[in-house]
Amino acid sequence: MTTNPPEESGGRVLYALRGVSKTYGATRALRDCSIEIRSHEIHALVGENGSGKSTLVKIMSGIVAPDRGVIQVPDGTERARFKTPSSAASEGVFTVFQETLVAEHLSVSDNIWMGHSGALRWRLPIAQQRERSRSTLAELTANPPDVDQIVSGLPLARRQLTVIARALVRDPRLLILDESTSALDVADRERLFELLRRRRNSGHATLFISHRMDELSALADRVTVLRAGASVATLAMSDTSTSEVLNLAAGRDLAAARVRTPETPGTTRVRAQGVKMTPEAEPFDFTLKAGELVGVAGLEGHGQDLFIQALAGLFNPLAGDVLGGGGQPITSLRSASRQGIAYVPRDRKAEGAFEPLSILENFSMPTRNRYSRAGWLSNRAQVAAFNHYSGPLKVKFGSLRDPITSLSGGNQQKVIISRWLAANPIVVLLNDPTRGVDQATKQDIYGLIDQLCAGGAAVVMLATEVEELIGLADRVLVFHEGSPFAELSHQESSRSTIVSAMFGQDSGGQE
Amino acid sequence: MFRRTFSRPWFFATALFVVLLAANLLVLPSFVSSANIAGTLAVAAPLVLAAMAATPSILSGGGGIDISIGPLIGFVNVFIIGVLVGNGIDSPWLVIPAALAVGLVAGLANGVMVAYIRLQPIVATLGSYLVLLGLALVVMRQPGGSAPEWLLVFGSSIGPLPGALILVALALAGWAVLRRLPYYRSLIGVGSDERAAFTAGVNVARVRLVAYGIGGLVAARRDRAHRARALGRPQSRGVIYSRRHRCRRAWWDRRNWRSGRNGRLDHRGG
Numbered sequence: 001m002t003t004n005p006p007e008e009s010g011g012r013v014l015y016a017l018r019g020v021s022k023t024y025g026a027t028r029a030l031r032d033c034s035i036e037i038r039s040h041e042i043h044a045l046v047g048e049n050g051s052g053k054s055t056l057v058k059i060m061s062g063i064v065a066p067d068r069g070v071i072q073v074p075d076g077t078e079r080a081r082f083k084t085p086s087s088a089a090s091e092g093v094f095t096v097f098q099e100t101l102v103a104e105h106l107s108v109s110d111n112i113w114m115g116h117s118g119a120l121r122w123r124l125p126i127a128q129q130r131e132r133s134r135s136t137l138a139e140l141t142a143n144p145p146d147v148d149q150i151v152s153g154l155p156l157a158r159r160q161l162t163v164i165a166r167a168l169v170r171d172p173r174l175l176i177l178d179e180s181t182s183a184l185d186v187a188d189r190e191r192l193f194e195l196l197r198r199r200r201n202s203g204h205a206t207l208f209i210s211h212r213m214d215e216l217s218a219l220a221d222r223v224t225v226l227r228a229g230a231s232v233a234t235l236a237m238s239d240t241s242t243s244e245v246l247n248l249a250a251g252r253d254l255a256a257a258r259v260r261t262p263e264t265p266g267t268t269r270v271r272a273q274g275v276k277m278t279p280e281a282e283p284f285d286f287t288l289k290a291g292e293l294v295g296v297a298g299l300e301g302h303g304q305d306l307f308i309q310a311l312a313g314l315f316n317p318l319a320g321d322v323l324g325g326g327g328q329p330i331t332s333l334r335s336a337s338r339q340g341i342a343y344v345p346r347d348r349k350a351e352g353a354f355e356p357l358s359i360l361e362n363f364s365m366p367t368r369n370r371y372s373r374a375g376w377l378s379n380r381a382q383v384a385a386f387n388h389y390s391g392p393l394k395v396k397f398g399s400l401r402d403p404i405t406s407l408s409g410g411n412q413q414k415v416i417i418s419r420w421l422a423a424n425p426i427v428v429l430l431n432d433p434t435r436g437v438d439q440a441t442k443q444d445i446y447g448l449i450d451q452l453c454a455g456g457a458a459v460v461m462l463a464t465e466v467e468e469l470i471g472l473a474d475r476v477l478v479f480h481e482g483s484p485f486a487e488l489s490h491q492e493s494s495r496s497t498i499v500s501a502m503f504g505q506d507s508g509g510q511e
Numbered sequence: 512m513f514r515r516t517f518s519r520p521w522f523f524a525t526a527l528f529v530v531l532l533a534a535n536l537l538v539l540p541s542f543v544s545s546a547n548i549a550g551t552l553a554v555a556a557p558l559v560l561a562a563m564a565a566t567p568s569i570l571s572g573g574g575g576i577d578i579s580i581g582p583l584i585g586f587v588n589v590f591i592i593g594v595l596v597g598n599g600i601d602s603p604w605l606v607i608p609a610a611l612a613v614g615l616v617a618g619l620a621n622g623v624m625v626a627y628i629r630l631q632p633i634v635a636t637l638g639s640y641l642v643l644l645g646l647a648l649v650v651m652r653q654p655g656g657s658a659p660e661w662l663l664v665f666g667s668s669i670g671p672l673p674g675a676l677i678l679v680a681l682a683l684a685g686w687a688v689l690r691r692l693p694y695y696r697s698l699i700g701v702g703s704d705e706r707a708a709f710t711a712g713v714n715v716a717r718v719r720l721v722a723y724g725i726g727g728l729v730a731a732r733r734d735r736a737h738r739a740r741a742l743g744r745p746q747s748r749g750v751i752y753s754r755r756h757r758c759r760r761a762w763w764d765r766r767n768w769r770s771g772r773n774g775r776l777d778h779r780g781g
Contacts, residue, residue, distance in 0.1 A: 061710065086712035101710050103703035106696060114700045115712030117693035119721070166711060 011039030013072070014205050015060070015093065015174050020069030022055050029055040030066070031229040037174060042196055042206045044216045044237070046249050047226030048438040053209055054098070054408070056226070057178045060207070061095040062088035074173060086115065092173035096166075096180040098409060098436050099349050100159040104152035108145050109133040112166045136165045139195060141188045143301070156183045156347050157300040164192065175199065176207045179409070179436045181215065182464065183346075185300035186499060193219050211438050212465060213242040225249050246439055265474075266290030268325055269427045269458040270311055270341070275320035277303040277310070281482025283320055288427065288458045293449060295473030295493075296462040299502050303482035305346070305431070308462045312336050312343035312429050325426070337366075342425035344417055346432045346462070352416045353404050360386060360400040363415055367422045390418035392451060393444050410437035417445065421452075428452055430461040434468060446472060466498050480504040549673035553665070556675030557584070563682050564729035567722035568621075568632065572702035575625065575632045577723060579639035583617050583730045586643040592656035601659040610731045617643065618727020622720035682729060689725070698722055 015037045022030040030052045037043045047053045058064040060071070062082030070078040073091050082088035085095070102111050112133045117123045124132070130147050137144035145158045154162070160183040167175055175196075181189050196206050196219065210216055216223060217237060224234045225248040233248055272286040281303060288294060288311075298304035309315035310322050313336035322330040324339030336343070345351035354362050364371055364382045371381040383400060393414040397407055404412055417433065430449075434442045449459055449472065463469050469476045470493045477484040478501035486501035500506065535542045542551060561580055568577040587610050595606055617639065624635035665674035689695050700708040701718045709715045 063710070084712075084714070085710050086714065089712050095710065097710060099706075101704060101707035103700040103707050105699050105703040110696050110700070111707075111711075114696065114708060117696075119694040119697070119717075120692055122693055 011041065011203065013037070014039050014074045016072040017056065017059065017066075018070050018072065018078075020056070020059060020066045020071075022052075022059065022064065022066050028229055030059075033069070033226065033229065033231045035224045035231055035234070037205045037207055038222075039173075039203045039205055040200055041221050042200050042208055042219050044220035044223040045207055045209045045226065046216065046223055046245055048249055048440050051226040051249065051438075052229040053226055054178065055229075057095060057097075057176055057207075057209065060088065060093055060174075060176060061085050061097075062093075089115075089170060089172065093176065094167045094170045094172035094174075095176040095178060096164050098179040098182075100156060100163055100183065100347075102151045102159050102162055105150065107148050107150055108137070108154070108158075108162050109147040111151050111162050112136070112147075112169055114166070116170070132169055133165060136168050137161060140165060140168075140191055142191075155301070155305070157185065157188070160184055161188065168195070172204070174205045174207060176209075178209045179211070181210060181212075182432075182435045183300075185298075185464065186466075186502060187299055189215070211434075211436070211442070213246065213439075214467070216245070217242055249439070265292045266456060270325065270330070270460075271323045272310070272317075273321050273323070275307075275310060275317040275322060276482070277306040277315075277317060278482035279318060284483050286477070286484075288460060290426070290456050290458050291453050293453050293459045293461065293472060293474050295469035295476040296460060296479065297464075297466060297469055297476060297498055297502060298479030302479045302502070304462055304477075304479040306482075307477075307479065308343075308429050308431050308460060311427075311460060312341060314343070337423070340424070340426035341429065342420035342423050342427070343429045344420055344431060344433055346435065348409065348412055348416065348435075353412055355403070355405050357404060358401045359395075359397055359404050359407065359415055362404045363390070363419050363422070366419060385422055386418065389421045390414060392448050393418060410441035413437055414441065414444070417448070421448075426457055428457055428459045430459065432462055432464055434463070434465065442468075466495050469498065470494060478502055549668045549675070552673040552675040552679070556665075556679050559679050560682055560729060560732060563686065564726045567698065567725045567729075568625075568636075568719075570698050570702045571719045571722035572705060573625075573632070573719070575702075575719065575722070577618070577621055577636045577726045578633065579617070579621060579636040579643055580726065580730045582640050582643035582647065583614060583727060586617070586647045586650075587613050587731050589647045589651040592658065593651040596656060596659060603659070603661050606659065606662075611728055612731075614727040614729075614731025615724050616727070618724040618730070619720060621727070622723030625723060626716040626719035678732065682732060685729075694718070694721065 013036050017033060017035050020030055020033045021028070033052060033056060035043075035045070035056070045053055045056070055064065059066050059081070062085045065081040065083075070080060071082065072078050079091075082091060082093070088094070103114060106114065109130045113124070113129045116129075122129075133147040134144070137147070140161050145154055145161070151159060151162060160180060164177075164180060167177075177196075181192060184192065193215075196208070199206060200221075208216070208220060220237045222234060222236050223240065223245055225232050225245060227249060235245070267290050268287055269290055270286075270288040272284070274283040274285065276283045286307075296304045296308055306315050306317075310317050311330070313322075313330045313332045313334070316331060324330055324336070324341070326339065328335065328339055330336045330339065330341070333343070349355070354365065357365075360379075360382055363386045367385070368377060368382075371378050371385065386400065395407075395411050395414045395418070397411065404415060407415065413433065413436075417430075420428065428449075433445055437445070446468075449461070452459055461469070461473065473493065474490050476486075476488045476493045476498060478486045478488065478498055480502060481504065485504055486497070486506075488497055488501070532543075541547055561584065564580045565577055568575040590613055591606055591610055595601065595609060600606065600609075621632075621636050621639050624630045624638070625632045628635075630638075665678055668674060669677060697708065697713045697718045698721075700711070700713055701715050705715055708718070
């Protein structure tokens with residue numbers, strides 16, 4: 001963990017929002033909110049889902065205009081708003097959003113430089129664009145994607161790196177990272193953090209939004225806490241603690257990190273025999289029993305994602321078989337679904353949510369036959385089912401007829417999880433279910449997992465946040481180079497054992 | 512290897528072209544003979560250019576489509592014959608810019624409705640479709656008029672080259688230039704993911720506006736190919752690919768045949 005050099009933090013004020021308010025219909029997203037961001041600073045922004053973080057970021061990025069308040073820019077003058085992201089960029093502000101916003105039909109390099117040139121003239125020759133793309137990606141990851149590759153073929157983490165590179169090549173005075181590290185693996189995240197520290201040392205500012213408190217304490221100089229649309233405090237990270245920040249954000253004392261009591265495993269729900277995820281990987285076996293919660297971890301691209309997809313029938317292993325509890329092979333999502341296996345995907349935007357549809361339609365999509373009589377869809381039955389299955393997750397919404405996009409990221413995730421719970425699965429596969437959701441939502445999801453296991457369901461959970469697996473999983477499969485490098489019991493799981501296994505190292509001891 | 516080739520965007524279009532060409536050659540072996548090629552291309556060129564005119568709006572995403580391309584071609588046609596040539600203006604230096612300007616204005620009008628007023632593209636361009644259809648009738652209620660000699664070569668040959676091929680080649684050259692511009696990347700970016708393009712700093716509305724404008728320009732150019740085939744026929748204002756239209760067209764051709772008006776183009780071209 002790197003400490004924040006005091007002489008480099010807290011320069012002059014570069015950007016400030018003063019007295020900013022924003023209302024969407026009946027919802028007050030921001031109320032008289034203020035924040036100052038200085039040069040030589042990494043400034044964290046913390047708040048629960050729906051606390052106004054996204055609205056604040058959108059105002060700073062030129063996507064929405066505040067109803068009241070002003071934005072101060074580095075020359076000390078004030079603006080009522082940034083009209084567009086392009087005008088925010090010309091004021092030195094560039095944002096990487098929570099969603100991986102890429103143009104799928106363009107190459108990596110074209111995505112990185114999208115919006116940089118005018119209509120007729122390149123501001124930077126194409127050859128130089130490609131070279132800069134290559135060098136920026138090489139700074140971000142040890143295994144950068146080919147800059148000429150079309151983005152549609154890239155996994156989520158590579159796309160995320162592409163949008164981060166898009167921001168970095170602009171060299172903005174204020175870089176806003178809105179939950180944009182959530183798809184990165186540990187190694188790439190560390191590289192990015194080093195890069196942010198170098199930016200800080202050269203006088204630039206970063207506004208960093210993350211629900212991972214370990215990231216905030218490792219990186220941030222100051223933190224501003226938002227609650228219910230208002231800025232409740234700005235603190236130096238060196239003068240505060242993680243629990244104080246979380247309690248300020250929640251407005252109440254949060255329970256300590258949840259630790260699950262393991263259930264006694266029951267009958268076999270899923271079996272994998274001699275499966276190979278990649279050509280070079282060793283084949284391996286896996287058994288999942290009722291009541292079990294198995295955690296899956298690994299550096300990006302080491303096979304853990306393919307493994308959970310194989311259990312869901314979305315990926316056919318190169319060798320071996322995946323079988324359901326009854327011995328039937330799982331070769332497709334449909335065959336998995338028939339055997340009571342539900343899969344909650346990782347990329348909410350691309351694989352989870354039907355964006356034009358309402359909250360209720362999103363919920364009932366895979367189970368709608370249950371709510372219809374003679375071809376008529378019963379709204380009442382859908383609402384009753386929604387209330388039943390989403391109840392434990394406490395979804396915050398205005399109307400069930402609102403589009404799912406009207407919800408915060410965490411609440412969208414809750415709707416998608418509820419959708420699959422409505423299918424009454426016996427196996428639940430969760431692919432990074434707490435990505436980009438706040439602490440309170442995480443607690444709700446953890447509680448739900450507890451209930452599922454206690455009810456006899458088996459759960460496999462892939463998590464990029466190692467701490468989640470330590471507290472929750474009965475055992476953790478850590479993937480390295482396409483196969484499990486280590487299987488750690490609940491007692492053996494610690495940050496050091498899991499991270500060491502991710503890098504193919506035996507742990508030197510527990511933390 | 513094969514799988515990668517199949518997934519290429521150009522594969523389907525190329526395969527379809529080859530299959531249809533083979534089918535045509537099977538039915539009519541003289542389809543691409545040297546005697547027929549100019550006529551074949553003259554028939555194909557208007558369709559090729561109409562497809563090219565419709566492409567930018569589709570690429571701009573957001574359900575983009577311009578169904579007013581057909582009536583726009585017809586309107587430019589009657590505008591040239593009825594308004595320009597009818598008033599003695601037949602110099603290519605005036606006719607071509609005027610035709611392109613009409614196409615551009617019509618395309619930009621669609622672009623404004625789609626990108627700024629935010630009407631659904633199909634609704635906006637259906638409105639334009641009806642307006643242009645009506646305007647064509649206002650300008651020229653009856654078929655007739657004459658086309659300048661320089662225009663008719665696009666229906667036959669210029670030296671060894673089919674005239675229509677030159678028009679298509681010009682459009683392709685224009686497209687090749689467009690592909691090298693930053694605008695093209697913005698266009699594909701907007702079509703791929705509007706939000707990604709917007710947050711990256713692309714002016715999404717302007718990109719869409721220009722896409723419809725380009726469509727109008729290509730449609731105006733396509734008119735020269737079309738006009739070289741069919742002189743001043745109001746029902747050619749808009750190629751409506753429907754049975755009803757084909758019936759009406761057949762009726763019109765029969766009527767012209769009886770009245771001796773059919774084949775005017777051949778006489779002039781000859």
